[in-house]
Amino acid sequence: MKIFFTKVPDPIIRLVIVFGVFFGVILFVRGFVIPKELKEKGIHRTSAIERELASEIHYAGSGICAECHDEEYDLKNEGYHQKLSCEVCHGPAMEHTEEPDDFTPPAPRQRKFCPECHTYNPSRPTGFPQINPVAHNPLRPCIDCHNPHDPKPLTVPRECSACHAQIAITKAGSHHVMLECTVCHDTPDEHKSTPRLIRAGKPVKRDLCASCHDKDSGVKEVPKIDVYTHGEKYVCWQCHSPHMPEVNHE
Amino acid sequence: MSIELVDKLTELLKQVTGFIYPNEIQIHWTLLIVVYPYITGLVAGAFILASLVKVFNVKEVQPTYRLAMLTALAFLIVAPLPLLLHLGHPERSYEIFLTPNLSSAMAMFGFVYAWYLMLVLLLEIWFEYRKDMVLWGKTEKFPMNWFYKILSLFSTDISEKAVAFDKKAVKAITIVGIPSAFILHGYVGFIFGSVKANPWWSSVLIPIVFLFSAIVSGIAIVLLLYMIITTSRGKQIDMKCLDRVASFLLYAVIVDFSLEVLDFIHRLYESEESITIITTMVLNKLSISLIVMQILLGMLLPLGILIIVKIFRFNQELRKLLYFVSAIMIQIGIFSTRWNVVIGGQMFSKSFRGLLTYKMEIFGLEGLLMAVFLLILPFLILTVLLKVLPPWGKNNETNTT
Numbered sequence: 071m072k073i074f075f076t077k078v079p080d081p082i083i084r085l086v087i088v089f090g091v092f093f094g095v096i097l098f099v100r101g102f103v104i105p106k107e108l109k110e111k112g113i114h115r116t117s118a119i120e121r122e123l124a125s126e127i128h129y130a131g132s133g134i135c136a137e138c139h140d141e142e143y144d145l146k147n148e149g150y151h152q153k154l155s156c157e158v159c160h161g162p163a164m165e166h167t168e169e170p171d172d173f174t175p176p177a178p179r180q181r182k183f184c185p186e187c188h189t190y191n192p193s194r195p196t197g198f199p200q201i202n203p204v205a206h207n208p209l210r211p212c213i214d215c216h217n218p219h220d221p222k223p224l225t226v227p228r229e230c231s232a233c234h235a236q237i238a239i240t241k242a243g244s245h246h247v248m249l250e251c252t253v254c255h256d257t258p259d260e261h262k263s264t265p266r267l268i269r270a271g272k273p274v275k276r277d278l279c280a281s282c283h284d285k286d287s288g289v290k291e292v293p294k295i296d297v298y299t300h301g302e303k304y305v306c307w308q309c310h311s312p313h314m315p316e317v318n319h320e
Numbered sequence: 321m322s323i324e325l326v327d328k329l330t331e332l333l334k335q336v337t338g339f340i341y342p343n344e345i346q347i348h349w350t351l352l353i354v355v356y357p358y359i360t361g362l363v364a365g366a367f368i369l370a371s372l373v374k375v376f377n378v379k380e381v382q383p384t385y386r387l388a389m390l391t392a393l394a395f396l397i398v399a400p401l402p403l404l405l406h407l408g409h410p411e412r413s414y415e416i417f418l419t420p421n422l423s424s425a426m427a428m429f430g431f432v433y434a435w436y437l438m439l440v441l442l443l444e445i446w447f448e449y450r451k452d453m454v455l456w457g458k459t460e461k462f463p464m465n466w467f468y469k470i471l472s473l474f475s476t477d478i479s480e481k482a483v484a485f486d487k488k489a490v491k492a493i494t495i496v497g498i499p500s501a502f503i504l505h506g507y508v509g510f511i512f513g514s515v516k517a518n519p520w521w522s523s524v525l526i527p528i529v530f531l532f533s534a535i536v537s538g539i540a541i542v543l544l545l546y547m548i549i550t551t552s553r554g555k556q557i558d559m560k561c562l563d564r565v566a567s568f569l570l571y572a573v574i575v576d577f578s579l580e581v582l583d584f585i586h587r588l589y590e591s592e593e594s595i596t597i598i599t600t601m602v603l604n605k606l607s608i609s610l611i612v613m614q615i616l617l618g619m620l621l622p623l624g625i626l627i628i629v630k631i632f633r634f635n636q637e638l639r640k641l642l643y644f645v646s647a648i649m650i651q652i653g654i655f656s657t658r659w660n661v662v663i664g665g666q667m668f669s670k671s672f673r674g675l676l677t678y679k680m681e682i683f684g685l686e687g688l689l690m691a692v693f694l695l696i697l698p699f700l701i702l703t704v705l706l707k708v709l710p711p712w713g714k715n716n717e718t719n720t721t
Contacts, residue, residue, distance in 0.1 A: 079482070079485050080475055080477050080482065081447070081450060081473075081475055081477075081482070081485070081486070081489070084473040084474070084475055085473070087473075088473060089438075096418075099418060100418060104418055104419065108415075108418075108419050109419060191342070192339065193341060193342050
């Protein structure tokens with residue numbers, strides 16, 4: 071042994087000692103200082119899994135809702151929102167499943183909720199229903215026109231759209247979406263066969279708009295004016311666009 | 321996401337051209353990731369120059385040997401800092417070293433780095449300086465004598481046999497060191513070249529191009545340092561050495577240039593679907609940094625100068641000036657190369673239909689000032705190393721090893 075050490079050059083012995091100490095310190099730190107869990111080979115540390123398992127459960131999962139709300143559940147499962155879980159819109163409902171009377175999950179009725187998914191964004195897939203929330207029926211809550219459990223796109227009256235497609239598209243996003251064209255326009259049958267000879271009529275009096283928008287009309291949720299003082303001698307459509315009536319956003 | 325970040329990204333959004341995916345607007349690998357391959361390249365290049373003396377017996381370059389080794393060490397010490405700062409929590413870095421991840425390609429840098437630092441550079445410098453350190457341990461005053469004694473690991477043997485063993489050890493380590501230097505910087509190229517989703521990076525040529533640009537920048541930095549340090553010490557520059565280093569620089573530039581041209585032609589001929597957006601990017605976003613700075617200023621001009629110096633034997637002063645200028649231009653060019661690879665690879669959308677913009681920060685962990693600090697730091701470390709381990713000996717005697 072002694073001969074062996076005399077044959078090994080002196081610097082090598084010194085370096086081996088230095089490296090030995092260095093690796094010894096590393097092995098010591100790894101062996102005794104670093105907590106065991108940091109050295110686990112798995113993707114997740116056991117302690118992390120235990121911590122997650124111990125945390126409070128907030129979401130109940132969509133299946134359990136069907137036990138009481140089967141009607142809404144079945145309707146949803148047949149429509150476009152079939153892949154959405156109830157809690158996507160209604161929020162975490164574990165508490166509700168445990169104490170149905172004491173805790174009611176919220177139902178988002180405000181307009182700001184649906185555009186989270188349905189605002190126009192070029193990265194969304196083709197065919198995904200997307201709107202411009204500023205121009206699309208402003209201020210009105212989405213659920214006024216769309217049933218969130220069965221969100222079919224509304225069918226706009228379309229008998230005129232074969233020729234007047236541009237107007238139909240404009241109107242489809244406006245407050246007047248559900249008004250048939252013939253509510254305002256007087257259209258003789260001949261207009262359909264000889265549209266250039268027999269023209270469709272436009273309202274010539276203010277009474278038509280006033281039937282909804284006059285302050286004394288019984289229609290709710292529409293802007294009201296005093297038809298006798300507002301706009302003087304002009305017919306309404308000379309200032310307002312009836313296919314996309316402007317909205318005061320304030 | 322902080323409000324400042326949203327404001328910054330909104331500002332960048334206006335400069336986007338064409339179509340990009342929503343998550344591409346923020347460029348994640350920033351200026352520090354440009355600094356990282358640049359510094360690592362200098363390490364590998366400086367070591368390759370040093371190995372010319374020991375392995376290939378190029379005697380003329382001997383005066384730069386120790387300087388090259390110390391330069392490589394100074395830059396290697398700084399090399400991991402840009403990465404640790406970029407990750408955001410440099411103070412947690414010890415956790416990486418204590419719990420290494422053997423299956424991560426990124427974590428491999430730790431092993432490559434540790435191997436190169438401990439088993440190549442430090443060992444070679446230790447063997448190279450052992451005799452000197454033993455002598456300085458005897459002749460220096462307290463406390464430096466103890467410092468040298470500790471550095472030499474208290475070895476005292478400076479017999480001919482022991483010194484001969486040191487030389488043998490240095491040669492053996494250099495032989496191991498050359499492939500190690502190739503692995504060190506080849507690895508940096510590999511990290512980019514293996515990102516198969518990015519057509520600007522994904523190329524098997526990238527590690528090799530990185531390697532040769534590293535050799536170019538490493539030789540150039542040692543040439544610059546040798547000229548500056550020798551002049552500031554009031555000594556004569558060894559023109560034989562300088563000419564030889566410049567010749568090696570020229571050869572390295574030629575190989576590097578050919579490889580880059582090869583890569584360029586290869587991309588053009590392959591004409592994959594990404595070629596349109598890459599061409600647009602090169603002609604618009606990278607026109608200054610790639611065409612002007614990397615190719616014209618950083619490659620063709622120094623190449624021309626070095627060839628002209630080789631053909632016409634100018635007088636010494638003019639040669640020094642031209643070498644100096646071309647070495648500086650090469651540094652600018654290689655830094656631009658790193659910039660173009662790292663930032664360029666993130667400036668086009670993966671949809672191949674749009675281009676983005678990178679806005680550099682000034683302050684902060686990943687800002688310009690930090691990058692400048694990291695580029696100055698190796699020179700400060702080198703100054704200390706040159707004071708502690710002067711390549712020219714303690715009494716200004718010429719280096720005899």
